Amino acid sequence: MARLPTVTDVGHAAGVSRQTVSNVLNSPELVKPATREKVEAAIASLNYRPHASARRLRTRKSSTLGIRLDPMSNGISGSVLDRFLHALTEQADARGLRVMLFTATDPEDEIRQISRLRDGADVDGFVLTSTFYEDPRTEWLIENDVPFVTFGRPWGIDDLNDPLHLWVDVDGWSGVHDATNHLLESGATHVSYLGWPSHSGTGDDRRRGWRDAMTERSGLAANTIDRLNLEAEDGVTEGSSALRDLLDAGIQIDAVVCASDTLALGAMLATRAGVPVVGYDNTPVADAIGLSSVEQPLTEVAAGALDLLLGPEGREIVGWSEQSTEPRHRLYRPRLVVREPTAISLTRSDTSR
Incomplete structure (x- = not known):
């Protein structure tokens, strides 16, 4: 089995010290742009990925997102949130993050589960789905300063510009x-x-x-x-x-x-x-x-949720910041897929005969 590249290997390839590589990974603002570009090129060529466990110990963060696993749905369209979850998990992994699934019986129970996971330092931030009018979950998260982003607008509030509510949605x-x-x-x-x-x-x-x-x-x-x-x-x-x-x-x-x-x-x-x-x-x-x-466009929606939650540096879950001038939401336009019906008969009998 091939040996995985290390920080030392990246340093040798870029002609810099191990500490410089570490600075590029964790504090890039400390490194000169030309040097940073050399290190990033070496990282790409070696396909190096930082050791997630070591980073969690160093930063005292779990690098984990929490998301509720919705109950099974009998509807044909019930797979939509499953597809979003799959896209989110794939893209979170590519950014060195994990996704933790949890269950809840209702919004109030979801708040209790979020509080438990946050207090235990198991999760750094949350992705909420299925937002609705007077949603108590978002109010609780804002009041308790917990980083979060929702797939769905904050219906009934300021659904475009509320600076405390990061959200992504599809323009239905x-x-x-x-x-x-x-x-x-x-x-x-x-x-x-x-x-x-x-x-x-x-x-x-x-x-x-x-x-x-x-x-x-x-x-x-x-x-x-x-x-x-x-x-x-x-x-x-x-x-x-x-x-x-x-x-x-x-x-x-x-x-x-x-x-x-x-x-x-x-x-x-x-x-x-x-x-x-x-x-x-x-x-x-x-x-x-x-x-x-x-x-x-669920792949784009998942990417947008992570972009907002990870902030401008894109390195750890930070949520909203007063210093950020970036938009606090992303609204994606869907596309119409036009098809010709198959030969399968799905219509009722013509009673006009």
């Missing part, structure tokens, strides 16, 4: 707005929206994208647009039932845009052949059945 408004415009440009006029019940920050944001596009381009009256707005819990059966009720009421529908791929599958089961449906999350199921869907 633009994703659904683009999807609705695509359907309108394809010839549809009566585009229905199938989303979650109100008072969901993420869901309301996506619904606004649909409504704004319909108001701008459909030519329909406001009351007609209102009739095309559907709410259902995130389940295939629930989505299918909501859309069937609308169709049975004689409401014209040319196309459907949905808040998730789970609801989109329900819509495909309820609509007649030829009615286009667009989902959200671009899950493997969407790919398998030829469902057009909005894809979230």
